[in-house]
Amino acid sequence: MSVLMNVGIVIYFLIFMVSMFYSLNFHFRKESRDERGKGILDTSYAFSYPIIILGWLIITLTDIYVFPFSLEGYKIAMMFLLTGTNIIHSIILLSLRKLA
Numbered sequence: 001m002s003v004l005m006n007v008g009i010v011i012y013f014l015i016f017m018v019s020m021f022y023s024l025n026f027h028f029r030k031e032s033r034d035e036r037g038k039g040i041l042d043t044s045y046a047f048s049y050p051i052i053i054l055g056w057l058i059i060t061l062t063d064i065y066v067f068p069f070s071l072e073g074y075k076i077a078m079m080f081l082l083t084g085t086n087i088i089h090s091i092i093l094l095s096l097r098k099l100a
Contacts, residue, residue, distance in 0.1 A: 016083045019090035026093050040096045048089040055081040 031037045059077045063069045069077065 012083075016087060019087045023086065023090045023093060026097070031097075036100055040093060040100060043096055044089055044092040047092050048085050051085045051088060052081065055085070 026032055026037075027041075029037075032041060059069075059074070059081065063074065
C-alpha cells in the first residue's frame with residue numbers, strides 16, 4: 001500500500017509540474033498578450049476561481065459539521081485544492097487554445 005501511495009504522489013506531482021509549466025509557458029508567450037489570448041485567460045480564470053471558493057467552502061463545512069481536520073489533514077486538503085485547481089486551469093487553457 002505504501003509503495004502504491006508513493007507512486008500516486010509522484011504521478012500527481014508530475015502532472016502538477018507539467019500543468020504549471022504549460023500555464024507559465026502560455027502566460028509568457030506573445031499569444032497571451034493579444035485579444036484572443038486574453039479571452040482564453042479570462043475564460044479559464046472564470047472557471048478556475050469558483051472551484052477554489054467552492055472547495056474552500058466544502059473543506060470548511062466538512063471541518064465544522066462532519067469531522068474536524070487535524071492540522072496535517074487541513075494542509076493536505078488545501079494542497080489538493082490549490083494544485084488541483086491549477087491542473088484544471090491548465091486543462092482549460094489547453095482546450096480553449098485548441099478550440100479558439
